[in-house]
Structure formats: C-alpha cells, structure tokens
Amino acid sequence: MLLFVSVSSKAKIKGLEKIDRLFNTYANSSFGMIDPEGIEALCSDLGVDYTDVRILMLAWKLKAEKQGYFTQDEWQTGLKALGVDSLSKLKKALSDLEKEVEKPSNYEDFYTYAFRYCLTEEKQKSVDIESICELLNLVLGVQFRPQIDSLIEYLKVQNDYKVINSDQWINFLRFCKEISFPDLENYDAIQAWPLILDNYVEWMREKHS
C-alpha cells in the first residue's frame, strides 16, 4: 500500500520535476518566468509560428494573465491539465487543444480571453483597431472567413471608433454566429446590438445596394 503511494507520489514528483525543468529551459532567470523571448524559443521548438493561434490557445489553457509571459504557477497548472511533461507531448497536445477550444462550451470563454489577453496596461479597457483586426483574423478568421474579412475592412475605414471595448468584442462573435451573411437579413438595428455593428450593417447594405 505504502509502496504504491510512494511510487505514485514519486512519479508525481518526477513528473513535476520534468515540468519544472521544461519551464527553466525557457524561463528568464532574473524574472522567474518565461518572457516573450522565451515564448518565441518555445514556439520555434514546437514548430509553430509565435503568431499562430495555437499559442494563444495555450495561453488560454495556462490561464496566462499577462500577454507574452508565463509564470511558473501558470506553467505547472496548465501543463498538468494538459497531461504533458515534455516538449514532444506538448506538441501533440496542441492539436488536441484546438479541438478542445472549439467545443461550444469553451469557445466563448476562449474568445473572451483572447481580448483580455490584449489588455497589456493596467486599467486598460479597450484595444486599438489595428490589434483588434489582427486578433479577429487570428481567432475567428478560419471559421468565419467572409464575415471577418468584411468586418475588418469596415473597421479600417470607419472613424467613429478608435478602440474597441470588451462589450463590442463579445458581440462580434455573436454577430458572426447569429446573423446570416452576406444578406444580413435577420439583423435588427432596433435590438440591443452595439452601435458599431449597426453602423457596419448600414455600411454593408449601402455597399450592396
């Protein structure tokens, strides 16, 4: 009995050790966490571009607070949740992670997280249009290509808004999911959509008339 426990706890400690070791490979020793440079290195080792959406998904899984940084806690918790303790396992886990994120129960959470992740300054509540466009492309581009392309075009030409807040962000997703495209037939401007989307729809309708 005792033997069993000690073996598993040994295994646990061993597993944790491996995770920590992996952490230290990329961590910046003076900060005690993985910084952007480290992440870049991790990415190249994993064979993905550091702008790849899977890195964002990894950050989500790790529940990383600050963009471009992984703390040791986050690393440990995240990798344990993924059930990996080596680079090769991590690589494999990334594709599984994609499927996990796409599950409807997780997707909205991931989507909201993506926005929060961009709030780099303290008390920052909105993200500039450029970054939003990139983020939209990254996060929703695959699933909603035509909508996103059109929306990004609009965001770049309009000048009512210079930044996007979280309320508007979350509604972009809802818009893509609920509104038929490109006819936008079931869009009702009298409903509680954010004004920016009312303006977008009007712009679209004018373009196509």
Added chain:
Amino acid sequence: MSNQKKRIFQIEAFKNRVVVDPKYAEKTWKILEHAIHEIYNHNASGLSFEELYRNAYNMVLHKFGEKLYSGLVTTMTAHLKEISKSIEAAQGDLFLEELNRKWNDHNKALQMIRDMLMYMDRTYIPNTHKTPVHELGLTLWRDNIIHSGKIQSRLLSTLLELVHSERTGEVIDRGLMRNIVKMLMDLGSSVYQEDFEKPFLEVSAEFYRRESQKFIECYDCGDYLKKAEIRLNEEIERVTHYLDAKNEGKITHVVEKEMIANHMMRLVHMENSGLVNMLLNDKHGDLGRMYNLFRRVPNGLAMIRDVMTSHLRETGKQLVTDAERLKDPVEYVQRLLDEKEKYDGIISLAFSNDKTFQNALNSSFEYFINLNSRSPEFISLFVDDKLRKGLKGVSEEDVEIILDKVMMIFCYLQEKDVFEKYYKQHLAKRLLSGKTVSDDAERSLIVKLKTACGYQYTSKLEGMFTDMKTSQDTMQGFCSSHPELTDGPTLVVQVLTTGSWPTQPSITCHLPFEMSALCEKFRSYYLGIHTGRRLSWQTNMGTADIKAIFGKGQKHELNVSTYQMCILMLFNNADRLSYKEIEQVTAIPASDLKRCLQSMACVKGKNVLRKEPMSKDIGEDDSFFVNEKFASKFYKVKVGTVVAQKESEPEKQETRQRVEEDRKPQIEAAVVRIMKSRKVLDHNNIIAEVTKQLQSRFLANPTEIKKRIESLIEREFLERDNSDRKMYRYLA
C-alpha cells in the same frame, strides 16, 4: 209514532235525454248570421246585444262551436269580397279614401262581432287553437282586400306615387296616408314591410340616387350639402307624420347613403368649394353642416379629419419653410398663432369641439413646427419682442391671454431645451439693459414655463431675477459706505451668478482710468462682504452715459456700450487715433471693435466720430477723429444698443452643439435612474422609458441613447445579460 216504513229516495238517471233540436243550431246560427249582415250594413242599432251574446253562448255550450266559427268565416269572407269590389271600383283619388272608409267600417264591425262572440273567443277558440275573432278579422281583411289581385299592386303604387309627389313639392293628404299606413302596420309587421316598406325604401333609394347625381353636377359643395340637409329633414318629418316611427333609421339611412356616402369623396375634394376651400375661408356654417351630415355615415368624419389634417400639415409646412417669412421671427410666430386661432375657431364653432379633431390639430402643429429647427429660437424672439415693447400699454388680462397662446405653441416644441437656451440669452439681455416692459409679465411667463416643464427648467431663470434684486441691494450698500463718490462718475453694478446666466467667454478690455479706479473700489467692497468669491468684469455687456461737448459747443449726452465708452474716452487725450492704436490701448476683440466703430462713425445721426477714409467698412488702416460737426435734434443720443438678433450661422452651430452636449448627461442620468429601479430591463423598453422621461425637454434619439448605454457599459454602470443579449442589468 208507529213503525212507519222509511221511504228511501232514489235518484234515478234522467231518462229523458234532452235532445237539442238539430234545427236549433241552424236557427240560432241564422240569427247570428243575420246580425252580422246588419252590422256590416250599418244597421246594428236595432240589434240586442244581450240576445245575440246568449245565442252565441248557447251554440258553443251545446257543442256547435264549429258551426259557429265556420259560419263566421264564411259570412265575413263574403262581405269582404263585396267590399273588395267596391274598393276596386273607386276611381283615382277616391281609391284610398274608399279603402280607408271601408277599413274603419270593418274595424267597427269586427269590434261588435267580437263582443257578440266573446264566449266562443274565450272557450272554444283556445281549446281548438283556432285564430281568435279579432285576429281572424284582420287576417281575412288582409287576404281578401289587401292581397286581392286587383288591389294589392294598385295600393302600393298609389302610396308610392303620393310620396313621390310630396317629394317633388306637392301637398298630399297626410291624414289619409297616416291612416292607410297605420292599417298596414295593424295587419302585422310582415304586411307593412312586404307590402309597403321594402318597395318604399327601394324606390326612395332610386329617387335619391338620381337626385344626388343631378345635384352633384350642378351645385357646389356648400349648396349641395344644404340641399341634402333639407331632404334629410324632410324625410324625418315625413316619418313623424305618417310612417312607422320605429323605423325612421331605415329611410334616413337611405338618404345618407345615396346623398352623402356615395358622393363623400367628390364633395370633400370639390375644387373651389370643397373642404379645403371652406377651411381657408372660415366658412363655419358650411363646415358645421358638413360635420353634422358626415357624422351620420361610416368614415364620414374620418374623411373630413384626414383632409383637414393633410391640408393643415401642408400649409404649416409651407409656413415654416417660407424663406421670406424666416427673415422676421416675430412675424413667423405671429402667423403660427394666427393659424392656431383660426383652427381653434373652426373646431369649436363648426366641429362642435370634437376631441378627435382637436387631436388631429395638435398632432399636425407638432409635426410642422418641428420641421424647422429654428422654431424654438424664433418663439423666444417673439416673446422677447413682446416683453420689450409689444405688450406696452396692454391690460393685464390681455397680457395673460397672449402669453397663454404662446405657451400653447411652445408645448408643441420637441426641443424644449433649445428654447430654454435661447430664452436664457434673451432674458439676460432684457434684464441687463433694463428693457422689459413689465416685470409681472416676465414672472408670469416663468410660472407658465414652470407649470409646463417642471421647476428645474426655470430654476436658473429665477436665479437671474434674484441676482438683479440682490445687485440693487449691493449697490445701495456700496453707495452708503462710500459717500465720497457722489462727485465724479457714477457706477451701477449688476452682479451675476455664473451658472444662472448664459456664459459668454469674454476678455476684459482696458477701462479708462476714471472707471477702473472706481471699479476697484467696488470690487474690494464686494469681496469684503463676500469672501471666497471671484468677480470678473463683463465688458462686453454694460452701458455708459457720457456727457460730450463738440466743436461748436453742442452739448449732448451719449448713451453707449462699455466698449464704445472706452473708445470715446481716449479722445479726451488725443485728437486723432488710428484703428490699431485704439485696438492696442483698449484691447477690445477685433470683431466687436469694428462693430462699435462702425456704429459711431458710419451711422447717420449717430456719427459722433469721423473716419478717414470715409468708406462704409472699417479698415485696419483707418484713422478716427471726433466729429466736431456732430449734430442731433436730441440732447440725449443713443448710439447702438445690443439687441437680441437672429443668430448668425456659426453662432447657431455653437448653440446647437452645446445643446447636444448638455443632452448627453441627461440621457445617461435617465438610463441610470430607470435601471436602478428596474434592475433588469430589455433594450426596447429602456429606449421607450428614456424617451418618455425626457419628453418634456427634447425628443431623444434612439441612436444617441444606445451610445450612452454603451458608454455606461464601458464605465461598468450596466452590463449585458449573459444569456439574453437583449437585456441589460444594473450594476450596483
């Protein structure tokens, strides 16, 4: 007593059967039959009612009711056939008279016969479910006379001809008609309807159809309606005289349909005489007639109302967009007031104060007054004009009347907050220049505005009045504490509380030495009493009275603005000054400076200064001199007052922008208020509630409301509900 045999009485059956003599029935019947004959031959006086009654009674009693009844039927029928022949024989007019006479006779006879046969009526007839005597008499009359081939159609056509004659103006025997019609009614409603009423209504419809067609071609609307009204009244009168009163509605319905309903559209839209023409010319009589006639037909009033509404909206729209009229705001508003009064008159005199028309009037006014976004400004200018001079010499009651009328127009404004802004500006100018005709009138209007819009609307305005009063007290205090100032220039200061008065950013110009010293004294005095306050001189307002002596010794007292005073005082120490010098020394802003110089150098009768060159406009290289040759009939000369004018374009933009800015916090406050009490509310309801709450000040734009809501979400006052995106949630 010995034993006697008791005799028992035995009652035996009557062995002799009473046999009524079979001839008895026949004999009795013959008596009755004879009586009936006599009755019909007007010979009833010789009969004994008692005997006849007894005979009939006996017949029924002895089971000869059947014979009696059928005999009655036969006899009566025979008589009626005779009567029918005599009626048929009657010629021309006598036909109806004969019919009437015979009917009366029949009724009398029937009465007597029924009395005579009352026992049968009460016993035999109910038992055998046969028709009672009286009813029988009517039925037989109906079948043998009215429905007889030779009489039926003749009767109907005679009656209809008579009605037609009457309609074409002839006089007929109404009494006779009444009797005949009553006869038909007595014979049962189906007889009345089938044998008279139905055809009567058809023929009447045809008559009125033709007549209305004729009329509509030759008469104009007003005259046509007069004719229709006459015809309608005629028919109503006809009913009271000889038709079934219960069915008056049927014939009036025919007239209404043929004469009015069928031609409604054409009448209302008739060129040069239709509804619009009547409205334009205040033809109250015709309008009232139209109203009374049209209310009888479905959609009649709706049609009048709709045409009136669209006409009113059209004229109103022209009124408010007429470029000529827009040049004179007072005239503009006066026209609005006149139009309102005109329609109020029409509705009360011709449309009997119908509420639906009143509502149509209100909605039309609200529609077109708000088409012109300058309406709030113009209404304020109108009031300004009235309070400056228009109401001079007007009695208190009349002042109230005028102000109430203006208030009615004011209530149509959707942008009441714009009006408030202008009103404040105009009121400020009036108060400061002391140019108001009546303090009471001013206050009365404030009270009316308060009633219409709430106390918040007027609290600042009232603050302005308070400041004026307080300033007076302050001046008194200043003067009594500085008795040495009675020589030298007098200073009158009005202290305005920032916030109550319309803000006008201004740079204080440089005052002449004599004045600045005095002003300093006042400032110290004031700040001594009210520590912690800040005073800034508003040199763009204010006036001065200066005594001037010109070249030939002419003495005048000049009433000028503060700026103008600064300029003129410079000439005490210099004969000639260039524009640039004046600008530099006085520090008056360029546009104001130009206007001041222009009013002092270029306006005939006020040219206290002379300008070189003598051009109309002020150039930056111009030079100025005192006009030694200045002449005026009057000792006191007023040079250019600051009067409330229509705003210039840029000023207008600015005011509009300030109004928009002010609206934002009001919208937000409304949203927060509503969400705080409701906690959770959906989008459409918020928009509706907010619009309702702000209605008394302005019409809130749903897009703007949405923007404010989003701003509040960003600042975490509200959030969207997670599951139902249409709902908002209040965050405490």
